[in-house]
Amino acid sequence: MKNHVWRPLYVVLLVIAAVLVTRKILVPADFGIGSRGYMYGWHRPSNEQEWKEVSVKYRTAEYCKQCHPEKYNEIKQSPHANINCENCHGPALNHPDDPKVLTVDRRRELCARCHFRLEYPTSGRGKIRGINPKTHHPELECVTCHWPHDPRKEGHKI
Amino acid sequence: MISRRSFCKKSLLIAGGLAIPFSSLELFDPRRLEAEKNDGKKVRWVFLVDTNKCVGCGFCVKACKTENEVPYDANVTRTWVERYVVTKDGKTHIDSPKGARDGFETTAIDIGEGKFEEIRNEDIDKAFFVPKLCNQCDNPPCVQVCPVGATYQTEDGVVLVDRKWCIGCGYCVMGCPYGVRFFHPVYHVAEKCNFCYHRISKGMKTACVDACAFGARRIGNIKDPDDPVTKIIMTERVNVLKEEYGTKPQVFYLGLTKEVR
Numbered sequence: 110m111k112n113h114v115w116r117p118l119y120v121v122l123l124v125i126a127a128v129l130v131t132r133k134i135l136v137p138a139d140f141g142i143g144s145r146g147y148m149y150g151w152h153r154p155s156n157e158q159e160w161k162e163v164s165v166k167y168r169t170a171e172y173c174k175q176c177h178p179e180k181y182n183e184i185k186q187s188p189h190a191n192i193n194c195e196n197c198h199g200p201a202l203n204h205p206d207d208p209k210v211l212t213v214d215r216r217r218e219l220c221a222r223c224h225f226r227l228e229y230p231t232s233g234r235g236k237i238r239g240i241n242p243k244t245h246h247p248e249l250e251c252v253t254c255h256w257p258h259d260p261r262k263e264g265h266k267i
Numbered sequence: 268m269i270s271r272r273s274f275c276k277k278s279l280l281i282a283g284g285l286a287i288p289f290s291s292l293e294l295f296d297p298r299r300l301e302a303e304k305n306d307g308k309k310v311r312w313v314f315l316v317d318t319n320k321c322v323g324c325g326f327c328v329k330a331c332k333t334e335n336e337v338p339y340d341a342n343v344t345r346t347w348v349e350r351y352v353v354t355k356d357g358k359t360h361i362d363s364p365k366g367a368r369d370g371f372e373t374t375a376i377d378i379g380e381g382k383f384e385e386i387r388n389e390d391i392d393k394a395f396f397v398p399k400l401c402n403q404c405d406n407p408p409c410v411q412v413c414p415v416g417a418t419y420q421t422e423d424g425v426v427l428v429d430r431k432w433c434i435g436c437g438y439c440v441m442g443c444p445y446g447v448r449f450f451h452p453v454y455h456v457a458e459k460c461n462f463c464y465h466r467i468s469k470g471m472k473t474a475c476v477d478a479c480a481f482g483a484r485r486i487g488n489i490k491d492p493d494d495p496v497t498k499i500i501m502t503e504r505v506n507v508l509k510e511e512y513g514t515k516p517q518v519f520y521l522g523l524t525k526e527v528r
Binding site: 143153218222225234237 | 323324325372394396410416418421422430465468477481483
């Protein structure tokens with residue numbers, strides 16, 4: 110047969126070869142069917158490890174307790190025992206190395222997350238003692254009168 | 268002289284006879300049987316939300332955004348809390364300002380476009396808060412629609428997104444009936460709750476569970492019959508969201524009512 114008939118076929122074969130080679134280079138070697146089968150498990154397994162390596166920011170009260178046992182014990186014997194340190198003090202990260210100091214959130218809005226009075230009878234919120242931040246001493250920080258680690262105690266005063 | 272036929276017969280008999288005592292050595296462990304009943308996997312993460320306990324403080328949302336590096340001021344979040352206020356005229360008012368990142372700072376319902384609807388306390392029939400997060404479905408529609416294999420389910424049931432592989436087509440965002448997926452404002456790829464995979468794989472709890480002061484959020488392994496979460500799911504009246512979609516969601520709710528969508 111004449112050459113002009115075969116020539117397009119060579120071109121097609123060349124394109125197919127090029128696609129296969131680029132795919133081989135671009136697709137990671139471990140890409141394939143995981144434990145959940147083709148429909149739900151078609152993925153790059155090394156990505157699971159990448160997600161596991163995300164840094165932990167909130168280290169929990171167990172971490173805080175190691176150096177601040179007196180603070181930990183105080184709040185655990187108070188009506189605020191259920192609140193974790195990092196909710197108000199912010200994530201510990203690698204404290205005390207980095208950051209050296211944690212910034213405490215002393216804003217009224219933080220306390221109002223729970224103690225802004227909402228009359229919701231069918232929710233746990235309705236059972237929490239609350240105030241209206243607009244009328245309840247709006248010029249003061251809550252910690253002036255209320256000690257957050259044990260709300261039964263008095264606050265900082267001015 | 269032993270014949271070929273009788274040799275084969277006798278050796279088969281001996282082999283069979285030896286196999287019987289071997290199999291009888293293995294005792295049935297009901298717990299292992301329970302765990303292997305379905306697929307033999309040891310871990311399947313599930314979530315339990317108690318809507319009776321949630322007070323709408325939003326500490327979970329705050330912790331989640333920080334822990335998972337979702338930009339704090341962008342109006343997207345992996346988990347959020349919805350407020351439901353059912354009034355005496357039969358209407359249901361639902362809002363979740365900023366996903367309740369700062370809790371609920373007003374009695375008025377946020378109806379969008381900067382408008383608020385004031386509701387008088389005496390008009391309220393019932394009012395409660397419902398935390399929402401990824402359901403880590405057993406039949407995840409978001410995974411089925413991914414054209415490139417960038418989102419997938421791990422062996423322990425968590426649906427993850429491969430940030431290097433996602434092309435940002437947004438099929439999964441549209442495919443999720445629970446609206447838990449969004450685009451990450453920094454990486455510009457699909458983003459979703461992954462039960463804090465870096466924490467649960469280290470034996471910790473998720474950031475939202477640790478931040479919750481009221482025990483409204485709990486995470487557990489449904490394959491472990493001794494897990495307190497498994498015990499509650501097996502013995503109490505739990506419900507799931509949008510069961511009719513057939514997605515087999517694995518976030519269970521206590522105290523769910525028909526108003527919750």
